[in-house]
Amino acid sequence: MGGACSRKRNQQDEEEVLQRGVSGRYCKSASSKWLATSFSRPATDMLIGSGKCPSLMDLCVRKIAENIGNYSSFSMIPRDISQLIFNELVNSQRLSQSCLEAFRDCAIQDMCLGEYPGVNDEWMNVISSQGSSLLSIDLSASEVTDSGLSALKDCKNLQSLNFNFCELISDVGLGHLSGLSKLTSLSFRRNDAITSHGMGVFSGFVDLVKLDLERCPKIHNGLIHIEGLSKLESLNIKWCNSITDADMKHLAGLTGLKSLQISCSKVTDSGIAYLKALHKLSLLNLEGCLVTAACLDSLAALSMLLYLNLNRCRVTDDGSDKFARLGSLKVLNLGFNDITDACLKHLKGLTNLESLNLDSCRIKDVGLINLAGLRRLKCLELSDTEIGSGGLHHLSGLTNLQSINLSFTGVTDGGLRKLSGLSTLKSLNLDARQITDTGLAALTSLTGLTHLDLFGARITDPGMAYLRNFKNLQSLEICGGGLSDAGVKHIKDLRSLNLLNLSQNCNLTDKTLELLSGLTGLLSLNVSNSQVTTAGLRHLKMLKNLRSLTLESCRVMGRDIKKLQSTDLPNLMWVRRGDWFYHDDVLALNWRGARGRDVTLTAP
Template sequence: MGGACSRKRDQQVNEDSVLRGVSGRYCKSGSSKWLANSFSRPAVDSKQGRGKCPSLMELCIYKIREDIDKYNTFSMLPRDISQQIFNELVYSQCLTEVSLETFRDCALQDLDLGNYPGLKDSWMDVISSQGSSLLSVDLSGSDVTDSGLILLKNCTNLQSLNFNYCEQISDHGLEHIGGLSNLTTLSFRRNNTITAEGMSAFSHLVNLVKLDLERCPGIHGGLVHLKGLTKLESLNIQCCNCITDSDMKPLSGLTSLKELQISCSKVEDYGISFLKGLYKLALLNMAGCPVTAACLESLSALTALLYLNLTRCNLTDDGCEKFSGLRSLKILNLGFNEITDACLVHLKGLTNLESLNLDTCRIGDEGLINLTGLQRLRCLELSDTEVGNNGLRHLSGLVNLESINLSFTVVTDSGLRKLSGLSSLKSLNLDIRQITDTGLAALTSLTELTHLDLFGARITDSGTIHLRNFKNLQSLEICGGGLTDAGVKNIRDLSSLTVLNLSQNNLTEKSLEIISGLTQLVSLNVSNSRITSAGLKHLKPLKNLKSLYLESCKVTANDIKKLQATDLPNLENFRPE
């Protein structure tokens, strides 16, 4: 958020989350990913006196955390209590190698230590002491090596292991987990040292249901060792550019497969032909693979297919008639391909479609007439296409639409009137320079909107009065418009806002005073404005704020750090930094 108003991304297909198509980035140093643990923490804020009243057990656990140095062992406690104490120490980042020793022989079941700072081989002795009780271990982002994995061999009931981003684990480490035959989930994302030879250890994991080898560049030829894993339902080998057609052949017998991700590999049409017998396959991600529309003939045999990602492939209109056979599809991503309106003719019969992505395709107004029968469509991506005002009339009957992206199209104010009847619309992206106050006025009937992106639109103070209608807005971006402090007054009552981007407008610290009542804000961007450090005092009530962007303002990193230390304890990301 922030930066230049022309923000069309050269989107990559490194999709950590395939359903959202969002790029993932891992940063080992200073990572806060460990906060997103699966266990829950009570909603209590002792400093502010807010949230539900903690239970007696919770208060005891908080006290133990504060006095953790006074304890030698928790092995005499019931397992569920020891587990809660362990989780609290991890959540609050109070667990150390010394305090970990108190959990020796506690028979814990779940050790969620993903990206926890300082985790290394010397911790593994206590971890392995949980013995046959241990069911799940997340060591992602740690400095654990092959030697550390030796100790896990006695934890024979382990069902889930996560070694994502563990850069010091190699084929030798795989040998030590080959005997854990109860494993159902195994993940080794972003590992440069695992090879096809080392994958032979996987052949013994006969109960494996989910295997993740994303960004493992040395596994070409190793999928042959998966042939006997008949329970395997999910396989992720995306962003492994070593994978070719020959690697697909061993998968042909894995008839339990429901999810297969091979994006950014070298698999072509021939390799896809080996998937014909995977009748349970529901999700297939081939984004960035050098396939053509010819692969659709093989895919038409996959009667259970619900999700298909063909973003950035070599698709043209030639051969696209085979799309008509994929009648079960609910989600179809065709973005960044050389397809035109002629291709859309063959999507008419896909009446189960709920999401369609045509980003940066050569689609125009007349092609959209082929979508009028897709009454279940909820999400439509038309960014960077040739769609204009006339094409929007074909969408007026799609009453279940909840999200439309029209950024970088040739739509203008007059075209937006055709969307006024889409009462279910919750997300609307209008990153279009031609949109003005008049266009915003045409949208006032869309009272269910929760996300409105007007990045780069020419919205002025007069236009913001129409924002008062959108009481449910959670995310609002008006970047590079003509706003002043006067226009911001019309935002002050949008109490549901969690994300607000008003960068590149003519704002002063008065705007910060106006929005100080938006206490649900998690992210605020007012970069490239006339705000000074004197205005930061108005942000004190925003206790939920995690991201704050004040680039190119008269504010220094030290100014923000002082505010963070005294009043914004949840602030994690800020600029300048």
């Protein structure tokens, strides 16, 4: 069975560029996130709830994991099977230090224990026993220290190491990695102890392709040690606020770079000038840097640049004519800059654009005419701009548009009729008080919508009837306060819903939970600030896929929530009730400790 089950080395998790706006899809606060990382889900996890019949191998592996205490060693079975058993124990949260001993000398290739509880130096002896077979380790958020890293010296074939949020690792620990010359991926996100001195070990990692030092504030002057890493394709030094123009000089020779993230640093237009020779660069994240439109002179030399983030920079209309020279761009983020319609006229030549973020810019209706020719646009972020209904007709020809955010704008019900022809639209954000039932009625032709955000809109019970047209809705937010149980009746048959937020509707009662009991695909439900009581919780028993439940300011008892989790909703991992939340069967105060982790305080 040897290699049949092995994960191919070229199937490692890749960084995916998400074409998001400034705000997260389900988040009400203004987030500065622009990029995110997507990780492939384990095959065993995808089978759960999919309706597919598991294979004999899957069944055997799960059975072994359920009875792991009966086995003392897996070293005599094929390593592919040992790998599957190990993965299942991790995914099901059954792996402990005691049963880890059964995997000693099993020649496992990948040990992904990121954010797994209890991992510390005592685990490293078994982990390192995999020897030259071990190719990938993820110990993110563990308690592993410098001493623990010394155990890896014999794992000479390691290709990928991930120590994100490992706060007990310092320059000393980096020194223990010096012999791992085959490393291609290395990550130390959020580490206050790594300095430019410790980075000297990086010069020996000549095969390094990906290096992630996000939120490592003491690495100023350390980039000199990566000057010779000619194979480096991805470098992330976001939120390293000590990085300056002088550091950029050391990147000038890394001509293989394809992705560079230096957001929230002290880099200016002068520092960007050092990047002119990086002709393979396709992604450049400058969010929050001290750059202006003048940096576009240097960026014009980057003919393969596809993704550019200038969110929260110092870009103004002055010099914005240089945007016309970036014709290859697919994604452009200009959110939270002091630009006006005068800048938009220089964007109309960027006909390859698929995503444009203008969140919180001083854009008015007249400027939207410059977007009419961007026929490839799929995502348009106009939240918190000065546009109203008058300019929306300029968008009617954008027939590839899949997502548009018009929250906190002057758009009214009448303007929404101009969007009715955008049949490809899947995501629409209309979080604004002036939107009413009339506006919702104008959207009924958009039957392909999967995400609809009407968070603050004044939707009433009669208006909810229009939602019956949106059979494909996966997420819905209506929190304007105008709903009662009568309105909820209109959405009880939207079987595709997996996220539903009805908070702030104070007239909802336990009847609402009864009406929603048939939406068995729900993963997240929020009915905060309603009249829901403990008695209504019984209606949720059929929602077996529910993972998140928010009941703030509802009359529910903690003990009944815990009972619901333990007896009827095994997948429910997060329940919030007022200032308290249940997570993994523990009632805890929602408070973050000094080290950025949840502090658990047992509640009565």
